[in-house]
Amino acid sequence: MGLATDQPQPTMEPSPLPQTYWHVVCELAELTPEHGVTALVRGIQIAVFRLYDDRVFAVGNIDPFSGAAVLSRGIVGTRGSAATVTSPLHKQVFDLVTGHCLDHPQVSVPRYDVRLVNGKVEIGFP
Amino acid sequence: MFSAGQRNLVVVGNGMVGQRFVELLAEGDPDRAWQVTVIGEEPRPAYDRVALSSFFDGSTAEDLNLVPDGFYDDASYALLVNEEVVSVERAERQVITSAGRVLPYDALVLATGSYPFVPPVPGSELPNCFVYRTIDDLEGIRAAVAAARSRNRGRSAGMVVGGGLLGLEAAHALRLLGISPHVVEMAPRLMPLQVDEGGGQLLRSLIQALDVTVHLGTSTAQIVTDGERLLATLTNGTELDLDVVVFSAGIRPRDQLARNCGLAVGGRGGITVDEGCRTSDEHIYAIGECALVDGRIWGLVGPGYTMASVVADRLLGGGTTFTGADMSTKLKLMGVDVASFGDAMASAEGALEVAVSNPVAGSYAKLVVDDQAQTVLGGVLVGDASKYSTLRTLVGRDLPGDPVALIANVEDTGNRLVLADDAQVCSCANVSKGAICSAITEQGLTEVGEVKANTKAGTGCGSCVSLLKSLLAESGVAISKALCEHFAMSRAELFDIVRVMQLRSFSEIVSGYGTGRGCDICKPVIASILASLNTGHILDGEQAALQDTNDRYLANIQKDGSYSVVPRIAGGEITPQGLIAIGQIAEDYGLYTKITGGQRIDLLGARVEQLPEIWRRLVDAGFESGHAYGKALRTVKSCVGSSWCRYGVQDSVTLAIDLELRYRGLRSPHKIKAGVSGCARECAEAQSKDVGVIATENGWNLYVGGNGGFRPRHANLLLIDVDRESLIRTIDRFLMFYVRTADRLQRTASWVESLGGGVDGIAYLRSVIVEDSLGICADLDEAMAAHVANYADEWRGVLEDPDRLSRFVSFINAPGTPDPTISFRAERGQIRPVGPVPLTVSSKAGSSQAGSALEVIG
Ligand code: SRM
Ligand SMILES: Cc1cc2nc3c(=O)[nH]c(=O)nc-3n(C[C@H](O)[C@H](O)[C@H](O)COP(=O)(O)OP(=O)(O)OC[C@H]3O[C@@H](n4cnc5c(N)ncnc54)[C@H](O)[C@@H]3O)c2cc1C
Ligand code: SF4
Ligand code: FES
Numbered sequence: 001m002g003l004a005t006d007q008p009q010p011t012m013e014p015s016p017l018p019q020t021y022w023h024v025v026c027e028l029a030e031l032t033p034e035h036g037v038t039a040l041v042r043g044i045q046i047a048v049f050r051l052y053d054d055r056v057f058a059v060g061n062i063d064p065f066s067g068a069a070v071l072s073r074g075i076v077g078t079r080g081s082a083a084t085v086t087s088p089l090h091k092q093v094f095d096l097v098t099g100h101c102l103d104h105p106q107v108s109v110p111r112y113d114v115r116l117v118n119g120k121v122e123i124g125f126p
Numbered sequence: 127m128f129s130a131g132q133r134n135l136v137v138v139g140n141g142m143v144g145q146r147f148v149e150l151l152a153e154g155d156p157d158r159a160w161q162v163t164v165i166g167e168e169p170r171p172a173y174d175r176v177a178l179s180s181f182f183d184g185s186t187a188e189d190l191n192l193v194p195d196g197f198y199d200d201a202s203y204a205l206l207v208n209e210e211v212v213s214v215e216r217a218e219r220q221v222i223t224s225a226g227r228v229l230p231y232d233a234l235v236l237a238t239g240s241y242p243f244v245p246p247v248p249g250s251e252l253p254n255c256f257v258y259r260t261i262d263d264l265e266g267i268r269a270a271v272a273a274a275r276s277r278n279r280g281r282s283a284g285m286v287v288g289g290g291l292l293g294l295e296a297a298h299a300l301r302l303l304g305i306s307p308h309v310v311e312m313a314p315r316l317m318p319l320q321v322d323e324g325g326g327q328l329l330r331s332l333i334q335a336l337d338v339t340v341h342l343g344t345s346t347a348q349i350v351t352d353g354e355r356l357l358a359t360l361t362n363g364t365e366l367d368l369d370v371v372v373f374s375a376g377i378r379p380r381d382q383l384a385r386n387c388g389l390a391v392g393g394r395g396g397i398t399v400d401e402g403c404r405t406s407d408e409h410i411y412a413i414g415e416c417a418l419v420d421g422r423i424w425g426l427v428g429p430g431y432t433m434a435s436v437v438a439d440r441l442l443g444g445g446t447t448f449t450g451a452d453m454s455t456k457l458k459l460m461g462v463d464v465a466s467f468g469d470a471m472a473s474a475e476g477a478l479e480v481a482v483s484n485p486v487a488g489s490y491a492k493l494v495v496d497d498q499a500q501t502v503l504g505g506v507l508v509g510d511a512s513k514y515s516t517l518r519t520l521v522g523r524d525l526p527g528d529p530v531a532l533i534a535n536v537e538d539t540g541n542r543l544v545l546a547d548d549a550q551v552c553s554c555a556n557v558s559k560g561a562i563c564s565a566i567t568e569q570g571l572t573e574v575g576e577v578k579a580n581t582k583a584g585t586g587c588g589s590c591v592s593l594l595k596s597l598l599a600e601s602g603v604a605i606s607k608a609l610c611e612h613f614a615m616s617r618a619e620l621f622d623i624v625r626v627m628q629l630r631s632f633s634e635i636v637s638g639y640g641t642g643r644g645c646d647i648c649k650p651v652i653a654s655i656l657a658s659l660n661t662g663h664i665l666d667g668e669q670a671a672l673q674d675t676n677d678r679y680l681a682n683i684q685k686d687g688s689y690s691v692v693p694r695i696a697g698g699e700i701t702p703q704g705l706i707a708i709g710q711i712a713e714d715y716g717l718y719t720k721i722t723g724g725q726r727i728d729l730l731g732a733r734v735e736q737l738p739e740i741w742r743r744l745v746d747a748g749f750e751s752g753h754a755y756g757k758a759l760r761t762v763k764s765c766v767g768s769s770w771c772r773y774g775v776q777d778s779v780t781l782a783i784d785l786e787l788r789y790r791g792l793r794s795p796h797k798i799k800a801g802v803s804g805c806a807r808e809c810a811e812a813q814s815k816d817v818g819v820i821a822t823e824n825g826w827n828l829y830v831g832g833n834g835g836f837r838p839r840h841a842n843l844l845l846i847d848v849d850r851e852s853l854i855r856t857i858d859r860f861l862m863f864y865v866r867t868a869d870r871l872q873r874t875a876s877w878v879e880s881l882g883g884g885v886d887g888i889a890y891l892r893s894v895i896v897e898d899s900l901g902i903c904a905d906l907d908e909a910m911a912a913h914v915a916n917y918a919d920e921w922r923g924v925l926e927d928p929d930r931l932s933r934f935v936s937f938i939n940a941p942g943t944p945d946p947t948i949s950f951r952a953e954r955g956q957i958r959p960v961g962p963v964p965l966t967v968s969s970k971a972g973s974s975q976a977g978s979a980l981e982v983i984g
Binding site: 024025026030032033034035037038039040041043045048051052062064065066067068069070073074075076077078079080083084086088089091093103104 | 569570611612633642643644645646648649650668670671672674675678679683685686687933935936937938939940943945946947948961962963964
C-alpha cells in the first residue's frame with residue numbers, strides 16, 4: 001500500500017490517523033505451522049495462518065459458502081504454487097495470498113496485510 | 127409491493143411447470159424487472175406430481191412440496207393458493223379470480239396443466255369414483271378405502287379404468303392400500319402407447335403375478351350402486367363387485383380459460399402456441415400440459431420444464447425456442463421395470479426391430495433401428511430396464527455394434543458405450559453429456575449429489591442417476607490411483623511406504639514421496655495412516671495440522687461452525703447414572719440432545735472453547751471419546767440378546783461391548799460400524815454393518831462388508847458357527863487388512879467387492895484372512911494386538927495436556943470470547959441454530975454447497 005499516493009480518507013474517528021491500523025494479535029511462536037487460528041479485531045473475525053516457511057497470511061474467517069465462521073479451521077496446503085486453505089464445511093479451496101476461491105472464481109474472502117514486529121504478528125486494517 | 131418500472135406478470139396455475147417457470151425467472155431476473163403473482167387453484171403450493179403415488183408409500187404432502195423454503199417471501203413474488211382464475215379479460219389485460227380479485231398484467235402465463243379424462247360411462251359420477259391427479263384425489267381414495275375396509279370383512283376390490291402408464295400407477299397405489307385391483311383396458315395390451323405387443327404380453331404376465339386382474343380389449347359399460355358397494359359391468363359381460371373406481375383413461379389439456387377469451391386452441395384441445403410458447407395473443411404464453419406446441423400435447427414434465435425455460439428466457443429478452451423433447455419413459459410398476467424410448471413402435475418407414483425375449487428371467491427388450499440398420503430409433507424394455515439410461519441416449523445416433531449384444535443380458539455393455547457430447551443424458555432437465563462433463567471438470571465435482579445440484583440432471587424421475595455415476599467415473603474422478611496432486615500413489619501404497627520406511631511426520635513423507643505441501647485430501651489420509659500405526663496422540667506435533675476439522679477438535683462440525691459431542695456408549699448399554707450425567711451436562715451447557723442412529727446420544731451446539739469443559743465433565747462421569755468425528759470404529763450396535771430376550775441364543779450385548787472396546791480408536795480409511803444380534807431375528811441389523819455378528823445355537827456367524835448409507839449392501843457371510851476366539855481373530859484380520867489396503871474413503875462394502883480383481887471378493891478375502899494364503903496373518907494379528915495395547919482415550923489425552931488444550935479457543939487474542947456468529951433459537955424445548963446465511967448469491971456456488979450438504983446427511 002503506497003502511502004504517498006493515497007488520498008486521505010474521510011473518517012469518523014478522531015484525526016489524525018494513519019492509513020492502516022496495525023493490530024497485534026499474537027506472538028509468532030504461538031502459531032503452529034499450517035494450523036490456523038482466529039483473531040477478533042474490532043468485531044471482525046480474521047483467520048491467520050503461519051505457513052511451513054514461516055510466512056504469515058490473514059483472510060476473513062467467514063466461509064462465504066456457508067456463512068459460518070470456520071476458515072481458520074480448514075486444512076492448509078498448496079494447489080500448484082498457490083498456498084491455500086480448504087473450507088472445513090464443504091471443501092472449497094481459497095488462495096491465502098489473494099483471498100480468491102479457486103473453485104468458484106467469482107467468490108472471494110477479504111485478505112488483510114500482515115507484518116512481523118519483534119516476533120509479534122500484526123494485522124493491518126484499512 | 128410495486129417499485130417503479132416493474133412490469134406485472136401473472137401466472138395461472140402453480141403446478142410443476144408453473145413453479146419451475148417462476149424459479150427460472152427469479153434466477154434470471156435478479157433486479158426484479160417483473161412483479162410476479164402466481165394463482166393456484168389447489169389448496170397447496172406446487173408439489174411433485176410425478177412422485178404422487180409415493181403418497182401411498184409413506185410420503186406426506188410436505189415431502190412432495192416443490193417450493194423452495196422462503197421462495198415467496200420475496201417482495202416481487204406472490205403466491206395465492208386455493209383461488210382459481212375464472213376469466214381473462216384480454217382487452218383490459220387483466221384476470222379475475224374466484225375471490226373476486228382483479229389482477230392486471232403486462233404478460234400472462236397459462237400453466238393450467240390438464241385434467242383426467244373420464245369416459246362417458248353411466249355411473250361415473252357416483253360416490254367412490256375417483257380420478258388420479260392431485261393430492262386431494264389421493265386423500266379421497268384413501269378415505270374411501272378406509273371406509274370400505276371398516277365395513278368389509280373380506281378383501282376390498284377396486285377397478286382402474288385405463289391400462290396405460292397412469293392406470294398401472296393407480297393400480298399400484300390401490301395395491302399399496304391393500305386393495306385387489308382390476309385394470310380395464312380397451313386396447314389389446316397394457317401401456318399401448320409405450321410398449322409393443324411382445325412387451326405388453328410379458329408385462330401382463332408380470333403384473334398378473336402380482337395380484338392384479340387385467341381385462342384387455344374391453345371397456346366399462348356401466349356402474350351402479352349395490353348397497354354400499356359399486357357394481358361395474360364390462361362390455362364383455364364381466365361383472366365386478368367394487369369398493370372404489372379410479373378413472374385413468376388419459377388426460378385433456380385445461381384450455382377452458384383460453385377458449386373463453388378467444389385464444390386459438392387446437393382441434394382436439396390444447397392452447398395453440400408458437401415455438402416461443404406464445405399464444406395467439408402476444409401478451410399471453412402457455413406452458414406445460416395445457417400447451418399445444420408443434421401440434422401436440424407433451425404429457426411429461428421434462429418437455430414442460432423446457433417450455434418453462436423458453437418463456438422465462440423470452441420474458442427477459444431472449445429468443446429461445448422449443449424444439450421438441452425426449453418422450454422416453456421409464457417406470458417401476460410394482461417392482462416391474464418398464465421403459466420405452468424414441469420410436470418405440472417402429473413407426474418410421476422401413477424401421478427394423480430386434481427383440482430379445484427371455485420369459486424365464488422375465489425380461490423383454492426391443493431395439494428399433496432404421497432400414498439400413500445403422501441408426502438407433504428407439505426401443506422397449508420390460509422386466510429389466512437397467513440399460514435404459516444408456517440406450518436412450520443412443521437414439522438418433524449410429525448403432526455402436528451388434529444390436530442383439532446391446533440389448534441382451536451381457537454384463538457391462540452399458541458402461542462400454544461411448545456417448546457423444548451432445549447426447550442427452552437427463553431428459554427431465556434436458557442436460558447433455560457435454561454439460562455434465564464440463565461441470566464435473568470445471569467445478570471439480572466428485573459426487574452424484576454435486577452433479578445434481580450443479581446441473582439439475584438427475585433431479586426429476588431419477589432414472590439417469592446411474593449414468594451420472596459412470597460419467598463421473600469416466601471423467602477420471604475415481605480412475606487415477608493418484609491420491610491427489612501431491613501424491614502419485616494410492617492410499618494402500620502410501621500406507622506400505624510409511625509403514626516399511628517407518629516415516630513419522632508429514633514433512634518427511636511429502637518431501638520424500640510427494641510434492642508441494644499437501645491438501646485437504648492427502649493430509650487427512652496421512653493423519654489416518656500415522657494414527658493406524660500407533661504414532662501417539664493425533665494432536666501432537668505436525669499431526670495436528672493434518673487433521674480434518676472434526677479430528678482436530680475431536681468433535682463433529684455442524685453447519686453453523688458449532689460442534690457436536692458424542693461420548694462412547696459401548697453396545698448401546700448405559701446406566702441410569704450415565705444417562706443422568708449426560709442429561710445434566712447437556713442441561714448445564716444448553717446443548718441439543720438427540721438419540722443417534724448408532725444407539726448413543728449426540729449433544730449438539732457446543733462452541734470450540736466449551737468442548738474441553740464439557741469433556742472434563744464427561745470424563746469425570748466415566749465417559750470417553752466415541753470417535754463420532756473420526757474415520758474410525760463408530761459403534762457396535764447390539765440387541766438385548768439372551769440375557770433378557772425370550773428368543774436370544776447368545777449374549778449379544780456382552781460381545782458387542784467387548785468388540786467395541788477392542789476396536790475403539792482404530793483409525794481406518796473410512797468409518798467402521800459393527801452390530802451383534804442375539805438370534806436370527808437380527809434386531810441389531812448386523813447384516814447392514816461393516817462387521818456383523820449373528821448368534822446361532824452353536825456359536826456365531828460372521829458377516830462382513832455390509833453398508834447402509836448411499837448405496838446399501840448386505841454383508842457377506844464369512845464364517846459359520848464359530849467360537850468367540852476364532853470370531854475375534856478373524857475380525858482382527860479383516861479390519862487390519864482393510865486398514866492397510868483400502869482406498870481413501872472406501873467403506874468395507876466396496877473394498878470387499880473390489881478384492882481379487884473384483885471377481886469374487888469374499889472368496890479372496892477368505893483365502894487371505896482365514897486360510898492365510900498371503901502369509902500375512904501373523905503380521906495382521908500383531909498389528910491389532912499393538913492397537914489394543916496402545917489404546918488411550920483421546921479426550922482424556924487432551925484434558926491432561928495444556929499444550930493440546932490450548933488449541934481449543936475461539937479467538938487467539940480473546941480466548942474467553944464466544945464466536946458471535948453462533949446463535950440459537952428454541953424449537954420443541956431445545957436449541958436450534960439460527961443461520962448461518964451464506965454470503966454468496968452465485969447460484970452455482972450456492973447450489974454446490976446445497977449439493978454436498980445433501981450428501982452428508984445421516
Ligand atoms: C448423528 C447421526 C445421525 C443421527 O442423529 O442419528 C449421523 C450423523 C452424521 N452422519 Fe451418519 N449419522 C449417524 C448414523 C448413521 C447410520 C446408521 C448407523 O450407523 O447404524 C448410517 C448408515 C449406516 C452406514 O454407515 O453404513 C449413516 C450413514 C452416513 C453416511 C453414508 C455412508 C456410506 O457409506 O454411504 C455418511 C457420509 C460419509 O460418511 O461420508 C454419514 C455422515 C454423517 C455425518 C458425520 C456428516 C458430517 O460429516 O457432518 C453426520 C454428522 C454427525 C454429527 O454428530 O454431527 N453418515 N449414518 C448418527 C450417528 C451415529 C453414531 O452414534 O455414531
Ligand atoms: C400420477 C402421475 C404420475 C406421473 N408420472 C410422470 C412421470 O413419471 N414422468 C413424467 O414426465 N410425467 C409424469 N406425470 C405427468 C406430470 O405430472 C405432468 O406432466 C406435470 O405435472 C405437468 O405440469 P403442469 O404444470 O403443466 O400441470 P400441473 O402439474 O397439473 O399443474 C397445473 C396446475 O394449475 C392449476 N390450475 C388449472 N387451472 C387453473 C386456474 N384457472 N386457476 C388457478 N389454477 C389453475 C391446477 O390446479 C394445477 O395445480 C405424472 C402425472 C401423474 C398424475
Ligand atoms: S435379535 Fe433375537 S435376541 Fe436379539 S432382541 Fe431380536 S429376537 Fe431377541
Ligand atoms: S432423466 Fe429424469 S431425472 Fe434425469
